[in-house]
Amino acid sequence: MSYLFTPETPDEEETFYMQCRAAFLSVFRSSLTNISSKQELCRVLQLAGRNPSQATLDKYWNQGTTHMNFDDFCDILKREWKSDNNELMEIFQKLDPNGDGYIIHSKVQKLLTSGGDKMTPEEVKAIFSLSDINQDDKFNYAEFCRQLVSTTEKCQTASLGKLQSDAKLKRQNFGSHTDSPPKPSMTSATPSQPPETTWSDPDITLRKDNRPSSRPSSALSRRTSLSNSVSATSSTIKQWHHSCMRGCFFLEEDGTINSLEYQLHLPQTSNVNLSIQPMSLNQKADKPCPWMNVDTALFVMLAGDTEEESTLMCFTATKDKEKYNWRGELKAGTYYLLPFSSGCRLKKRSRKNESHKSVELVYKTDSGELNLTSDFREALSEIFDIMDLDGNGLLSLEEYNFLELMISGEECKTGMWAICKENFDMRENQLTKQGFMELNLMVATEKDGDGDDLWALVETVGYNRMLELVEACPFQIDVHCESTQPSVQPLRLESGSKILNQAMQKSITLEGAAKQLKGQDNVLIYTHRGEHRISSLIVNKSNQKVTIRVSNKQNSNCCSSRGLNVFAVEVPARTKMVCQHCLPISEKRDWTYNCVETVLPSK
Numbered sequence: 001m002s003y004l005f006t007p008e009t010p011d012e013e014e015t016f017y018m019q020c021r022a023a024f025l026s027v028f029r030s031s032l033t034n035i036s037s038k039q040e041l042c043r044v045l046q047l048a049g050r051n052p053s054q055a056t057l058d059k060y061w062n063q064g065t066t067h068m069n070f071d072d073f074c075d076i077l078k079r080e081w082k083s084d085n086n087e088l089m090e091i092f093q094k095l096d097p098n099g100d101g102y103i104i105h106s107k108v109q110k111l112l113t114s115g116g117d118k119m120t121p122e123e124v125k126a127i128f129s130l131s132d133i134n135q136d137d138k139f140n141y142a143e144f145c146r147q148l149v150s151t152t153e154k155c156q157t158a159s160l161g162k163l164q165s166d167a168k169l170k171r172q173n174f175g176s177h178t179d180s181p182p183k184p185s186m187t188s189a190t191p192s193q194p195p196e197t198t199w200s201d202p203d204i205t206l207r208k209d210n211r212p213s214s215r216p217s218s219a220l221s222r223r224t225s226l227s228n229s230v231s232a233t234s235s236t237i238k239q240w241h242h243s244c245m246r247g248c249f250f251l252e253e254d255g256t257i258n259s260l261e262y263q264l265h266l267p268q269t270s271n272v273n274l275s276i277q278p279m280s281l282n283q284k285a286d287k288p289c290p291w292m293n294v295d296t297a298l299f300v301m302l303a304g305d306t307e308e309e310s311t312l313m314c315f316t317a318t319k320d321k322e323k324y325n326w327r328g329e330l331k332a333g334t335y336y337l338l339p340f341s342s343g344c345r346l347k348k349r350s351r352k353n354e355s356h357k358s359v360e361l362v363y364k365t366d367s368g369e370l371n372l373t374s375d376f377r378e379a380l381s382e383i384f385d386i387m388d389l390d391g392n393g394l395l396s397l398e399e400y401n402f403l404e405l406m407i408s409g410e411e412c413k414t415g416m417w418a419i420c421k422e423n424f425d426m427r428e429n430q431l432t433k434q435g436f437m438e439l440n441l442m443v444a445t446e447k448d449g450d451g452d453d454l455w456a457l458v459e460t461v462g463y464n465r466m467l468e469l470v471e472a473c474p475f476q477i478d479v480h481c482e483s484t485q486p487s488v489q490p491l492r493l494e495s496g497s498k499i500l501n502q503a504m505q506k507s508i509t510l511e512g513a514a515k516q517l518k519g520q521d522n523v524l525i526y527t528h529r530g531e532h533r534i535s536s537l538i539v540n541k542s543n544q545k546v547t548i549r550v551s552n553k554q555n556s557n558c559c560s561s562r563g564l565n566v567f568a569v570e571v572p573a574r575t576k577m578v579c580q581h582c583l584p585i586s587e588k589r590d591w592t593y594n595c596v597e598t599v600l601p602s603k
Contacts, residue, residue, distance in 0.1 A: 023048035092141035270483035291473035342581035394430035
C-alpha cells in the first residue's frame with residue numbers, strides 16, 4: 001500500500017513545492033516541459049533526492065505512458081520517500097547474525113541478484129570494487145548505506161542550490177514573492193488531481209456581476225427549471241416509497257477516490273427526497289470512526305442516448321448532521337446517481353504516523369488447525385456489511401464481484417460461484433456472513449497461514465495493519481418518492497468518472513461566480529461557494545495551454561483537496577479543469593476562502 005507525504009505546516013508545503021520545482025528545473029528549462037521518457041523520470045527523481053529502483057520506475061512509467069507533466073512528478077514525490085538509513089540497515093542486518101557490521105560477499109551477491117530490483121553481476125562487481133566499503137572479502141554495509149543516503153541528499157541539495165542561485169529562473173517559475181499580496185477578503189463562510197474536459201460549453205461566459213450568489217446552492221433546481229421545490233416534513237417523507245443502497249469511497253494507490261455509481265429508475269413523475277451520508281458500522285465503543293466526518297454528495301444526471309448527452313438535474317446541497325439532502329420533483333425516467341467526496345478529509349495516511357505493528361489475522365488452535373482471530377472476524381464482518389449493497393444480509397454474485405474486481409481485477413465466474421455454493425454457507429444462491437468467513441478461512445488454510453492474500457483484501461478495502469478503517473468511507477443512499485416506487489441498482493465501479501466530472505463542472509459553472517484571470521482574457525476561474533463546500537474550476541478558452549499557480553495562504557480554517565497551500569495546475573488549450581475543493585477544518589469556527597490564482601509565464 002502506498003502512502004502520501006502530507007506536509008503538516010504551510011512552511012513544509014512551501015518547502016516541498018520548492019524542492020519539486022528545483023529538481024524539475026535542474027533537468028528541464030521550464031515547468032511546462034513534459035517528461036518524455038523513463039530515463040528522464042529517473043534522472044529528475046534522483047535530483048529530488050530519491051533513489052528509484054527499476055520496479056519503481058516501471059510502476060509509474062508503464063507501456064501506455066507517453067509523457068508526464070510537473071503535477072504528475074509532484075504526485076510521485078508525495079508517494080516515494082527518500083532512502084532512509086535505518087530501513088536500509090535493517091535489510092542488511094538480517095544477513096549479519098554476528099552483528100559485527102560486515103557480510104561476506106557471497107551473501108551480498110545473492111541478496112542483490114536474486115530479489116527485488118535485481119542487479120546484474122557486473123553491477124555487483126562494481127560495488128565490490130569500492131575499497132572503502134570492502135575489505136578481506138567482506139562488505140561494510142553501514143558505510144554503503146551511509147554513502148547511498150549521502151549521495152541522494154547531495155543530489156537534492158545541488159538542485160536546490162542551482163535554483164536559488166538563478167534568481168531570474170526562480171522569479172519566472174514562482175512569481176515575485178516581494179510584491180505585496182492583495183488584502184484578504186473579510187467575507188467568511190460559516191458552517192450551515194482532477195480530470196480535465198475539452199472546452200465546448202457555450203454557457204461558459206463571464207458574468208457582469210462577479211459577486212458570489214446570495215442564493216443557497218439549491219437554487220440550481222429553481223434557476224434552471226430542472227425541478228420544483230417540495231415542502232414536506234421528515235415524518236411525511238418516511239411514509240413515502242423508499243429504496244436504499246450502500247456503497248463506499250475507496251482511496252486508490254495514487255490518492256484518487258474510487259466509488260460505485262448507480263442507476264435510478266422512476267416509473268412516473270414524483271416528488272423526491274434524496275440523501276447520502278457516511279454509514280455507521282457495528283463498531284466497538286472504544287473504536288473510532290474517522291470516516292464519519294468525510295463530506296459526501298450525490299449528483300443526479302438524467303440519462304441521455306450517450307453519457308456525454310446526460311443532463312445535470314440536481315445535487316445534494318443542504319445538510320442535516322452527517323446527511324446531505326436534496327428535495328424536489330423529478331420526471332419519470334432513468335437517472336445516474338453519482339456519489340462524490342471532495343477528498344479533503346479522505347487522504348492517504350503517512351507512514352510516519354503508522355504503527356509498525358500488525359495484528360494477527362489467523363492463529364492455530366490446540367488441535368493445530370487454523371482459525372480467524374476475533375479482530376479479523378470483526379473486520380471481515382464490516383467488509384461484508386460494506387459490500388452488502390442492498391442491505392439484505394447476503395452477498396450476491398454481483399456484489400461479491402465488485403470486491404473481487406478491486407482486489408484482483410477479475411470477476412468470479414458463475415462456475416466458481418457454484419463451487420462456493422457447495423463449500424460455504426449460502427442462502428438463495430447468495431453468500432451469508434458465515435459463508436464469507438468460511439471462504440477467507442479456506443484462503444488462509446490453503447496458504448498455510450500466509451497472510452498476504454488476506455492483507456490484500458483488508459488493505460484494498462481501506463484498512464491499515466491495525467485493522468482500522470482509515471482509507472475508505474462507507475456510505476448509504478436513500479431515495480424517498482411520494483408517488484411511485486423508485487428502483488436503484490449498482491451500475492459500475494468507477495475512479496475519475498467522466499460523467500461525475502461532467503456533473504461537477506456543470507454544477508460549478510451554474511452556481512459559481514466567474515472572474516477573468518489578470519492579463520488572461522480567455523482564462524476564467526469559477527468559484528462555487530456552497531453552504532458546506534467551496535469548489536473552483538479553471539476554464540482555458542485560449543488555443544494554448546496555461547499553468548496556474550494557486551495559493552491558499554490567505555485562507556483561514558480551510559483544508560484543500562490538493563493537500564498543499566501552494567500548487568500549480570496545467571490546463572491544456574480549450575479545456576476546463578476542476579482546480580480544488582475546500583472545506584472548513586473545524587465546522588465550529590468561521591472559515592475564510594481567499595484563494596489567489598496567478599499565471600506562470602510560459603517559455
